[in-house]
Amino acid sequence: MRQSAATSDARSERSAKLAAVFASEDEFRAFYERALPRIFGYVFNRCGGDRSVAEELTQQTFSEAVRQRNAFDGKADPLTWLTAIARHKLADHFRRLDHDERRRLRLVVREIAADTEGRAWRRTDQREAIVRALAILPALQRAVLVLHYADGLSVREIGSELGKSESSIESLMTRARDAFRRSYGEPTDV
């Protein structure tokens, strides 16, 4: 009972926090400037480092947040809430991308060789290397990797996010890990 009351208190506190965020333009700008790099960074790193895609997803995330601001239930921190919206947008993006890829590639599993370019990536910074290695994976493989390893989602949660069964996420994960290792360039068996 106490705990539930405490949770309820926390929720209303967070709701008030979000309401404060939208209270005035100045308040909103302060929140926007704090949240924008986080959201943009979140989608940019996960969508394969494509700036225009990242901008599009960022815009969708903020617009959705503005539309949904009254539905905010205070279960999470406003920034976490915004990140969850971004995750939905990212999952939608991956699903669309996967659909396009299927059309183009008909389930042909891409074989990515660890070429000289791949080895050169290791000289650039680690984040960029991961982003670039991810960028050449098929959309769904990219999706399961970032949702699992970066966002810490379980297989079940990834399945519900992408609209797929747990078993298909598991096999996707296996393929994605292999493909990522090849594209990231380590370990190499050459």
Added chain:
Amino acid sequence: MSDDRPFDRFHVLDGPIQPEGAFAERLFDALAADLGYRPERGLAGLRRRARRALGLERPPVGARALRLAYLAAILGLLVALAIGAALAAGQFLQRSAEDIVRASQALYRDGTVPAFTMTIRYRDASVDRFLWNGAGSLRIETVSGVGLGGLAAGSYVVSTPQGRGIFDAGADTWSQGSGPALWPLDGLPLFWINHEGVPVEVPAGQAPPDYTCPAWLREPDGTVAGRSVYHVTCGSVGFWIDTDTLVLLRNDNPQAHQLEVIGFEPGVSAPAEAFALVKPPGAFDPNNPPASTVLAVGRSAPRLIGTTLDGTTVDTSAQAGPLVVYFWASWCQPCTGPQLSDLQTVATRHAPSVTTVTIATLDQLGSVTGYVNANGIRLPVVNDSGSLLKSWGISAIPALVMLDRSGAVAALRLGLVPASELEQMYAALAAGEPVPTPSATAVPSSEAPPTYAPGATETISGLAIGDLAPTWSGPLLNGGTLEGSSLVGKPTVIWFELNCADCPTTDLEAFEAAHRQVGSEANFVVVAGGEPTPGWTAALFQRLGITVPLVFDWDHRIPSAFKLNILGTIVLDASGRVAYVAPGAMSTEQILGLVRKLKPESTVPAP
């Protein structure tokens, strides 16, 4: 080996990144406007104010009644839009893949495909044009290359509910078969047949079963031959269907006929006569051809120049006295043997007042010299690839042409001429008298004797295209008996050959090559008239690695049953009807082309 190291570093993906300032400002302005912080300016502001005025703008929080009204308005608007769109664009605005396939297949099954002209290029680069009149008649023209199963450019096939006709531009013949096509669109290389790599038995008067798929998928529309097409797929198999007419324009089924539609127009520009079963002017019936399309008794013959095997030049215009020209070939059994030796006897008797020249035509030099040396032929022999035969328009061999002193045609005879008659003709020619015409041309009786029909005028066979093959059987080289009836169900290529010791083996090897490439999709049979010594054929087959079944025909009953006048190749379709007749052997490419045409769904490789 599993290694999770790279995945442990995924937390770096959470690091913040500052987007471009311009983007950040633009987004902020839009959000601030949405949140109502900004006075609304410009076009965007105008639009927003208009939306609000129309009740489309989201109302302020808490105005429940307004919100309901808003929802109802939006819902009503959506319903109205959906109905309007459906009415305006009709039910086919967003056709599903199944709808498209079903509608297209129905056209083919029912023969209600609208008229069209379609140009097709095959893998061997030959081009055919298909004209479908939309009412059961199809005209297929060879535009270039060896189309229509070995027919030259300019040839065409007309298939109508009343029957079929074939114009062979190379031989200038028109042959007509009775009986309707088995299926209205029989002859089209692209239709919705259920391939799956299995030959389909099509009952008479019915369409082949349609291609079925558990889950059709509609892909983005594309273009084929400049036409906009629906693209539907079933697994790895794709079909492209003209959006306007629903005619199939491409099929990348690996089992399908490998071809490319390079032109497609709805409607047919050809006149109605193009689909009529009428002999084109100038063409002749291959079953009853004139002896020559060029020569006529009493008129001068065009000049012929050739070189004999011993290097002497023969020029018909440079002859002082009467000239006899005899066309033959080593593969032509009636032409050789007694007929050639009779000719030599009579010609020698009348030399030098009458000059005699023989022309071995449509033959190979090795076979000609082999025959001449083996049989003691002393008459001058010109080896002709076929051009001399053609320049005189001779429609069949053996052919005997007599020119008088003035170079005019005194006699023109096809078929066998008995020695006594030959003597009378030579005597008349030498004396400058009219050469007697043949007394009475013997017509082959229905109980064909075990010899070639004497005096018959048929070029190759008395059977017409579309005629049912006779019943026949014969002993196989490797033991057992081959029944002709066992070959029905697949196209069958029967090559009647002489099987002589001096014959080159290239024709046999070409036949074997076709047999191997076609595999089990068609039957191949060699019918041999005998062998020089017992066991000779078996040894030859073993030496050359020939696997084609060979039937021995000691008394020539099989060529007689097929009403053959000269040795040649007969191709039967899967229903056991004559589809093609050729003199002598056919090339591997010709055979492959024919089998492809007879089995559009076949996987026979293009040469």
